[in-house]
Amino acid sequence: MIIQSPDFQRLARDVAGQVVLPGDQDYDSARRVWNGMIDKRPHAVVRASSPDDVAAAIAFATGKGFPVAVRGGGHNIAGNATCDNGLVIDLSLMKSIEVDRDGRRVRAGGGVLWGEFDAATQEVGLATNGGLVPSTGVAGFTLGGGLGHLMRSCGLACDNLVSADVVTADGRIVTASAEQNEDLFWAIRGGGGNFGVVTTFEFQLHEVGPILLGGRLIHRLADAPDVLRFYREFMAEAPDSLIVYAGLSTSPEGEPRLGMRPVFNGPIKEGQELLEPLRRYGSPAVDDIEPRPYVEIQKIVEPMFPPGRLHYWKANFADALSDELIDILVAAYRRAPSPYSNIALEPMGGAIARVPETATAFHHRRHGYSILLLGGWLRPEDNDANVAWVRELWEVTRPFASSDVYVNYLGTEGDARVREAYGPNHPRLSEIKRKYDPHNFFRLNQNIEPAPAC
Numbered sequence: 001m002i003i004q005s006p007d008f009q010r011l012a013r014d015v016a017g018q019v020v021l022p023g024d025q026d027y028d029s030a031r032r033v034w035n036g037m038i039d040k041r042p043h044a045v046v047r048a049s050s051p052d053d054v055a056a057a058i059a060f061a062t063g064k065g066f067p068v069a070v071r072g073g074g075h076n077i078a079g080n081a082t083c084d085n086g087l088v089i090d091l092s093l094m095k096s097i098e099v100d101r102d103g104r105r106v107r108a109g110g111g112v113l114w115g116e117f118d119a120a121t122q123e124v125g126l127a128t129n130g131g132l133v134p135s136t137g138v139a140g141f142t143l144g145g146g147l148g149h150l151m152r153s154c155g156l157a158c159d160n161l162v163s164a165d166v167v168t169a170d171g172r173i174v175t176a177s178a179e180q181n182e183d184l185f186w187a188i189r190g191g192g193g194n195f196g197v198v199t200t201f202e203f204q205l206h207e208v209g210p211i212l213l214g215g216r217l218i219h220r221l222a223d224a225p226d227v228l229r230f231y232r233e234f235m236a237e238a239p240d241s242l243i244v245y246a247g248l249s250t251s252p253e254g255e256p257r258l259g260m261r262p263v264f265n266g267p268i269k270e271g272q273e274l275l276e277p278l279r280r281y282g283s284p285a286v287d288d289i290e291p292r293p294y295v296e297i298q299k300i301v302e303p304m305f306p307p308g309r310l311h312y313w314k315a316n317f318a319d320a321l322s323d324e325l326i327d328i329l330v331a332a333y334r335r336a337p338s339p340y341s342n343i344a345l346e347p348m349g350g351a352i353a354r355v356p357e358t359a360t361a362f363h364h365r366r367h368g369y370s371i372l373l374l375g376g377w378l379r380p381e382d383n384d385a386n387v388a389w390v391r392e393l394w395e396v397t398r399p400f401a402s403s404d405v406y407v408n409y410l411g412t413e414g415d416a417r418v419r420e421a422y423g424p425n426h427p428r429l430s431e432i433k434r435k436y437d438p439h440n441f442f443r444l445n446q447n448i449e450p451a452p453a454c
């Protein structure tokens, strides 16, 4: 049997980290990811502790002809951070975080999660744009782009990347930055895990808080069509320092609702004045907007996203929230088969839109909103109803949305959709893939195939 092969024992000796095999006590936790729909069984999970470990795992998988999955935080909905009959390279032991307060830089290991990152950088009053849920991995998030509370003021996570250490398919350990391997640096800012395994991310940091104005405004679902129209006009005038996420969800008591989450990255008094019209509009059932530590703001939605539930998501971008689109979304939410499903509106613009569309692999910089349809439920027998709800809703939103999609919200939707995630940047990505991974070794991802040799 493969797990008893001496080769795996040799692999375990070759790496300083851990090799988890079927039958080991933590095999089940090592092979699972955040999305409970994903149930794959790799031959081994290599918990790498250094770039050399990663290179050893790559060499082992190459020798065996095994497919390789790469895992940062394990949050990706598509479940590509684990695999059947292959090797998982898991970065979760690589947790180092070195903050340079004076230089406003941080170097973070490939297994750092956003909750850990925010806590370390906020200790000295710094931050960069990170994920809304603390258990999301810095790695997959940044490599796909990275949308978050600070993106309108500080840019996407990938826009704040200064350099990265990457282990390539041939086992080389290279640095990608504006000065070294510039093509690779361009590609990993949006191009996902296609080009190698990133073991260290270096970001620029910004002075943030540590106390910011933030919290929640919650309205009854019946008021959502009206309140979302006001929200649309309000966001159209909002400065870059203000972001207000909006979403349809169900309270723990089972009440469908519209939630809005403002975060103002600036002086508290200025934020209070700016937010007054939004807070006065309609009759919110909850208004808990107040000065809060940024690290607390970064945990507000965490209870809505525990690991292990069953999930199916689809997404697109819209330039505007038309009346019709608002009405479609609200009506659809009333029909959601599960209280754990959500519809999220993420306002773009600001610093994101000031970067040219071809400056990084992440391309979608001119849209007004990212629209994310998140199906979430508990029981496998409800899979079909919930998947159908997301698919049907996505279909009816299409006339009001762009065909573009954020790569980090893609499931297993196929090559055409990956191309839509990159638009005109796809051919250049494909050329760079040919240079760094000509045999498509890193293919368990939103795959960009190498361009054919000239």
Ligand SMILES: Cc1cc2nc3c(=O)[nH]c(=O)nc-3n(C[C@H](O)[C@H](O)[C@H](O)COP(=O)(O)OP(=O)(O)OC[C@H]3O[C@@H](n4cnc5c(N)ncnc54)[C@H](O)[C@@H]3O)c2cc1C
Pocket (backbone or CB within 6 Å): 033, 034, 070, 071, 072, 073, 074, 075, 076, 077, 079, 080, 081, 091, 110, 130, 131, 132, 133, 135, 136, 137, 138, 139, 140, 141, 142, 143, 144, 145, 146, 147, 148, 192, 193, 194, 196, 197, 198, 199, 305, 408, 409, 444, 445, 446
């Ligand atoms: C609860 C939840 C909240 C989220 N919130 C946000 C949000 O606020 N904003 C946002 O933009 N997105 C968000 N996402 C989506 C998120 O950006 C993606 O799921 C992202 O891929 C997660 O990164 P990860 O490292 O946790 O994922 P993983 O599943 O570990 O990795 C995803 C893919 O990235 C690649 N990869 C991972 N690590 C490495 C590495 N070190 N080197 C090379 N390739 C690697 C691999 O191809 C892998 O398949 C959220 C997802 C969830 C489930």
